[in-house]
Amino acid sequence: MSHAIRFRPAAIVLALVLSGQAVLAQDPAADAAQLLIGRWSGSFRPGTMIGSMSGSNSGTGAPGRYSGSIEITPSQVSGPGVYRFDVRVSSNFSSSETLEWGVSNGRCGSKLIMLGGTVAMPQIEMRTGGSGEVSIESAMELNSKGQFQAVLFKGGHLQQNVAACANLRFDEKK
8 A cells, every 4th residue: 555645736835935934034144234233443542563563663653643543333334244434533743644544453562464455445634733534434354253453554554654553342232
């Protein structure tokens, strides 16, 4: 005696619909958006790295010259992996100048390992009076468990040109 298994078309359609809903519920973009709730922030400390790696103070940046803040938040316009960078800098010099900046792995004082896209960041135009800022949205690989530093450069993205550094802290949005 053999038993044939028969499927009804309505049961097959129902099974396909239910399995499709399960797949939609596991949307990776939705999972990534949940991981990005929070912000990174830090305060620039003047001359944090100048001379600390080479043992001398031969960098072009001057200790005590720059301070300010950086805030990095997930983009409200673009998708996961795109962040808004708001950088504000003050200087005790009143002349206009240009600073470069970027984000690196590690903490202030460690060897710079710049994250992708950093070299393409717009420069900070310091106004007469000693202040400047820049805001930009850019893709960057950041995660809440990593250690990152924001670095201000005077004269190029080299270790000896670091003028100020900020250890970035992640604050989870509640």
